[in-house]
Each structure stands twice: as C-alpha cells, then as structure tokens.
Amino acid sequence: MTSRSQTAAAVHDRPAHGDLVDERIILCYYVAALTFLTVSMLAGILMALQLVHWNPLNGVELLSPGRWRMIHTNAVAYGFLANAFLGTLHWAVPRLTFHKVASRPLSWFIFVAWQAIVGLTAIGIIVGPTFQDQPWLLDLAKQWRLPMNLGAQGLEWGETPFWIDPVALLGLALVAVNFMVPIGRSKGPMYVSLWYFMAAFVWTFLTYAMGNLLPEYAVAGTSAGAIGGLFIHDLVGLFVTPLGWGLMYYFVPILLKRPIWSHGLSLVGFWGLAFFYPLQGIHHFLYTPIPMFLQYGAVISTIAVELVVATVVINFFGTLGKKGSEFFTNLPIRYFYTGMVFYFITCFQCALQVTLTFQKLIHFTDWVVGHAHLVMFGVFSLWLFGIMTYLFPRLLGRPWYSRTLCEYHYWLSSVGLFVMFLDLTLAGVFQGWYWASLQPWDASTDGSQPFWITRVFAGLTMFAGLLCFLFNLWMTWRGAEAAERSTSQFAAAAT
Amino acid sequence: MSDTHPSAVRPRAGMSRRQAWVTAAMAVVILIPSMYGFVGKFLEFVHIYRGASGGEFAVAPILNYLLASAGFFCMLLWAAWNGMFRDIEQPKIDFLENERLLDRDTRP
C-alpha cells in the first residue's frame, strides 16, 4: 500500500488523539525529567564550586565531588534526556503511525522501572564506594570472581554500577518493543522521523551493551579503550542525536505549518548518519597506541559526518525559508533553531578537534567540557525545552501562566550556556598552552581560576532559567490566572 | 475540509529541480570521498592484519562496526525493495495532513 492510500484509509477510520496518546504518562515523564535536571544542575554547580575552592560540603564523604560529578552527568543523560525523550515519543510515535504503543501497562512499567534504574544508579554512585571494602563484599567478590564494584563502574559515561546493567538493557529492549510495534504496523513509505526513531531504539540497546559489557567482561587494554571511545561517541550520536533530529523533523513542520524542505535530503542525512557515525568513536583517542590507520579512519568518518550534518542544516533552514520572523514570535521555534545553530557550531568545532594538530593543544582541557555542554545543553536540552514549552499547555489544557517567564527561561538558558561555552573554550586553549610550555601543573590550575569562577556564574544563570520554568509550570498546573495576555503565536499554538 | 476528505485531493509532493539537485550533490559529495577513504583504510587494515601483529587491536571496533552496519545495509535493501523511496516527497505532505486531522479533535 502506498503512503497515499494508507492515509486515505486513515482518514476514514481515523482513531482520535485521545485513543492514541496517553497524556498522563507524558506528564509523568516530563516531571521526572525536570526533577533529574534540577538535581543534575545542582550537582554541576557544586562541582563548579569545588573547582574554585568553595565546596560547601567539604569533608562530607558521601557527598564528595567525585561522586557529585558522576551524579551530574548520569542524571542529565539517563534522568533528564532519556525521560524527556521517552515522554515525547509517547506523543509523536502514536500520532505519526496512527497506532497506540504496544501496551499501555508496559509503558507504565517501563516508566517506573526507568526511574528505579536512574535512582539506583545514583544510590550506587553515592554509597557504593563507601561500602566497597566491607569484608562481606570482598568475600562475595572472591566467591563469584566478579569485580563486585557496588559503586560506579570505571567506564567513562558507563558509570552505572555493573549490577544495574542487565536491568537497564532489559528496560531498553522493552522500550524498543513498545514503540517498534506501532511503527511496524504502519504501512507505506515512512516519514523520516520514524526512520530516526527506529534506528535509535536499535542503536541505544546495542551501544549500551557494547559500552558497558565488553570492556567490563570481554576486552581489555587498548581494545577496551577503542570500545570506550566508540561508546562515548555513539551515546551522543546514536541515542541522543537520532531522537533529537527525529523530533525536530516532527515538530518543526507542525509549528511552521509547512512541510520539510526536502524529504529526500532528510533521508540522505539519515542513512549518512547510519553508516558513518559508528566509526567516529576513535577520534577521542588520537595519539594513543590504537593503530594510526584506525585513527585516520575515524578522522575521515568524522569529516563525512560533517557533510551529513550540512544536509540536515540546509534542510531545516530551507524549511524556515521566508518564515524567518517565526524565529522571533514563536518561542518553541526559537528554541529549535537556536539549538540548530549551536549544533552547527558543535560540528564545526568537531571538524577542528578531529585534526591531530588541534588535539595536541586541547586534549584533556576544558575545551572538551565546553564542547560537551554546548551539545548536551545548547542543542538537545534547548530542543527539549522548546518541545515542553509547546506541549505543556496542550497537556494541561491551559496556556502558560506567564509568557514573560517563558522568555526568561529561554534567555537565561541560552545566554548562560553561551557564556559557559565561550569561557570553557578559552580556558581550554590557555590550559593547553600552559601544559605545552611545561610549567608546573599548579600554574595551569591557578591560571584557570578566572574561567572557573565565570563558569559558576554562567551555571547559576542557567539554573535561574530552570527555576523560572519550574515556577511557571507550577503556576500553570495549579491553574493560576494567566499573568498577562499573550498575543504571540507560541501561545496561540499552545492553546 | 470534511472528515471524508479523500486522499486523491491531497496535495501531491514533487521534488523541485533545486531540491533534486541539492540531494544528489550532497549524496555524491558525502559518498565518494568517504568511500575512497574507507576502502583505503580497510585495505591497509587487511594488509597489517596479515603481516604484522598490530592489526589485532583493530579487530574489536571494526567487527563492531561491520555488524552494526550490516544490519543497516539489510534494512536499506529491504526499504528500497518495499518501495519506501519511490514516492519520496509524499510522506512529508501526508504527515502534516494527518496532524491537522488529529488536531481537529483536540483543539477548539
């Protein structure tokens, strides 16, 4: 059946939105996501304070900075981004396919299980290291010949304690089943978002298994390093990126009320990502003992992905076309396109970072931390804020309490992030030169202080943006009388 | 528009010349240099693996990549076989139209 005739059938037997979408679960996912984001940002601020020698929790073992850092990254990736994506998928997939998810009870089970996984990860990270050398644990470890590392696993971005990994994998498999069933039931040529979603379900499962299990149980040394590199990068590129772009291809045309500029080009972007992204990971390990031809292979595939990114950016700006004024009047669109500009900057940075000359200077410096915040917050979090700004009024059935607070959220988040990004990028260059000039280590940390102090203020600005959003949401939820009359299109779209 | 809006009246999506040109150009610009680079590096890998010990390092990531990509290659063939790329611009029109119809239920 072609897409056209399938749509014809859909027009006649069209299920209603209420039958397709379970709005309550989306709200629950969003509340969980925002809770974890708050925890994560507080942890980020604590970590930033530690680096300027003002740790308010000095001496508290359970809340030591090393643990907070892992809480910061894990809560953001698995608590905020994953929850917000899962909630949004419960809106987008049924509406795109005209089929409900495989099972609503399964959806609720996954929701509860996922919160338990993220919560237990946090507990593992915080109390694990303290219990680590208990005699009963050492005995168990000997008996089962397992590392029995109750706390964080020693894998970058795979810090989830080893005993949670199988449960997390089961959760990811269930997520895939729950969404693949409606996608499988829909017939005819698929819209590009569904391609991205399908790929993300398969990739996330495989990536998680590869990154958490192989280096722990199967491979060691340089090979484990190579797998680690693949894992870190694939987590961004094969979990967050396809879901993010899939959702942009879904929401941007709806909000602009015009189709994407070229569906064909969007498919070139999708298949390009599918084939070139998985080889890039080793670009995190330039100058290591990994054979040079593999390192160069990663460099080539990174450049190929730059071109893939260009297709996506051309497509979205082609779609905006003469509707450029929407950028100013339509807040979700502003979030989306700001994220896209940041995405372009991130990828431009990648093109520089991937050269050996550049790596010599910036590897291990704060440049990388700036890059990480630009992509995770500047791109994906801004997109999710835009989606939430659009969907919350629809889910709650009333307009935002305050348009001004929505604007504050946007400006504080994007300006705070941009300052943090510039600050850390510059810090990275300074640190690189300090190290290259072979000055003592302390010289580089002392020289970093002004940058790290600026980071504290940038972080507080971003956090203030989040507080505006949370207060606005609270008032909207309570049904408080809207603080001002809004004439903007975003409010109109949202009601 | 009425609920029984027949699909025949739906706008048809064609690809403009410019769109077709940009799509083809980007596909070529991405594919040719990347394939050239990859094939070269792969031959180098085979060469090293046969002759020297260093190649073993590379087996794990390359196998990983080949396994993941083989799946996607099969999916690409399956999609092409099932006509997913035939009427390539139409899904973008149908999707928006479906959204409009769904929203009519929920919005005043």
Ligand code: HEM
């Ligand atoms: C309140 C705002 C924030 C502050 C003050 C902050 C601060 C920090 C600090 C101090 C680190 C450790 C850097 C180091 O080890 O040298 C860090 C790491 C990181 N943060 Fe944040 N952060 C904030 C918000 C966020 C958000 C919202 C995200 C994601 C959406 C995020 C993603 C990351 C990532 C991915 C890393 C790891 C970087 C790496 O290992 O290279 N941060 N952050």
